[in-house]
Ligand code: HEC
């Protein structure tokens with residue numbers, strides 16, 4: 001930039017009719033003082049007006065606890081809530097019927113609309129509330145004692161009514177007085193090491209795994225005396241007590257020698273929270289949700 005007071009050798013010469021200049025000149029080129037085009041100026045003013053109007057009408061200025069709400073009361077959150085309410089209202093009728101029809105009668109043949117709604121709604125409930133323990137695919141987590149719900153092997157019963165009861169009240173929790181309950185004693189305090197080693201081999205044998213047959217034979221007496229009351233003489237388990245079948249290949253905590261010994265020595269105490277909001281303050285599911293997820297879980301196992 002040069003100063004207009006020391007003229008550039010190739011100073012631009014102003015012609016008649018040229019607009020006035022701002023007085024600036026760069027390398028001899030002078031800056032005309034042209035007004036902005038009208039259309040541009042008015043568009044510019046319009047955007048300012050529009051901008052102010054927008055911040056008055058819609059949520060805009062951030063404050064400490066949120067933004068100014070805007071006089072139109074627009075809120076995407078409220079829109080979502082309204083949508084949810086609309087869908088709820090659409091399903092209100094089917095949800096009421098789901099709680100009224102006898103649970104065991106809700107089958108694909110007898111009530112296809114209710115059944116399909118329950119499977120879909122039940123899958124959504126399961127994904128939200130159950131998958132963290134039982135796994136997204138409901139296959140459970142062995143060793144942690146979260147049972148597989150896909151096999152048709154049930155601790156507490158596999159009819160849809162039994163499943164509904166288990167889910168409603170939970171298992172061994174302190175929140176619901178009707179929770180399924182039983183407690184295997186920790187045999188580490190009750191039996192000697194030799195008896196424990198023998199009964200572990202006995203269980204390995206009856207579950208069809210490699211075992212020390214001499215020890216296993218000795219373990220039978222230990223088993224009949226200490227364990228059969230709950231797991232039954234043949235080891236098939238007792239659903240009334242939630243005592244698992246010990247002869248199948250399905251293990252809640254594991255069928256290795258170490259896992260069985262741990263179960264016997266320290267016992268386990270699998271806890272599931274109650275889910276019925278009606279039965280317990282800790283419950284989170286309404287009756288129609290409970291029924292939906294019961295039908296869903298029942299369908300996974302093949303259903304007794
Ligand atoms: C905090 C972990 C946890 C959550 C969450 C959970 N469960 Fe369970 N569930 C368990 C445990 C542990 C057991 C096994 C308890 C036992 O040893 O009897 C179980 C057992 C069950 C059983 C009994 C299975 C049988 O063989 O009788 C059903 C059915 C069941 N859960 C369904 C559900 C459903 C449906 C949900 C979601 C609404 C759910 N669970 C959420 C931990 C959980």
Ligand code: HEC
Nearest residue numbers: 183184226227230242243244251252253254263268269270
């Ligand atoms: C009072 C009833 C009761 C008695 C007696 C009892 N159990 Fe159990 N047992 C259970 C219950 C209930 C479970 C389910 C686990 C839980 O508490 O979460 C279980 C679980 C087990 C498991 C784990 C099974 C798996 O699938 O992982 C083994 C192994 C076992 N018991 C062996 C024994 C042996 C051996 C004895 C005798 C020395 C015995 N139990 C006596 C009730 C009993």
